[in-house]
Amino acid sequence: MAIPATTTYLKWSKTPITFDQSDHPAYVATPGRQALVVDPVVGGTRLCKVLTDGGSGLNILYAETFKGMGIPMSRLSESNMQFHGVIPGKKARSLGQIALDVVFGDSKNFRKKNFHSAYHAILGRAAYARFMARPCYIYLKLKMPGPKGVITVTENRQRAEECLQQGSKIADDQMAVVELEEYKRNTDPTDLLRSKKPASESAFQSAGEKKQVHIHPEDPTAAPTNISTTLDSK
Secondary structure, eight states, X not given: OOOOSSOOOOTTTTSOOOOOGGGOOXXXXXXXXXXXXXXXEETTEEOSOEEEOTTOSOOBOOHHHHHHTTOOGGGOBOOOOEEESSSTTSEEEOOOBEEEEEEEEOSSSEEEXXXXXXXXXXXXXXXXXXXXXXXXXXXXXXXXXXXXXXXXXXXXXXXXXXXXXXXXXXXXXXXXXXXXXXXXXXXXXXXXXXXXOOOOOOSOOOOSOEEEEOSXXXXXXXXXXXXXXXXXXX
């Protein structure tokens, strides 16, 4: 690929993006623990739990969210994309592709881009590149150049922690299903049958003649008890 003789600057490249103490929250308990979760308007709907993941090569809109937005499945175009890492231990297949507007900012200063998403929403490298956005995982902020200066998206830390806990539980549940299926595939059913213990027999076996005696002779209503004839009734 030939390099042009003169540099061609991207539209938003003249706007510097910086982080300093003015971005610092009052308290940072565990830097890096929480993911950066933002709330852009996607396809005209405000989504409050959108993960920004610069390590992902995909922009993903989950099927449940897609249906909740009221978008008909007929708007999806065909896609044969397959990918890993979304469902632990399994390969995922895209339901299709769709072009949706993603908007950050407010009515005075906002950015809008059109994305082709393959499958709730994870915004990956493609989103960072299109918005020329810069994340800060310590301050949990996302900044990008806008028509009237820098747009700063600040995350709700409580919501981020809720997402972290919920995501961990979902992953644990999915892995439990995967591990159970793997166990069933690798276990011989005859081994399970051999491991079963026979039903326990009664600990008491009559060794000979027996007779009934009243433990409480002064209470004629009390039920009698069986004892051996070799035992003294006293």
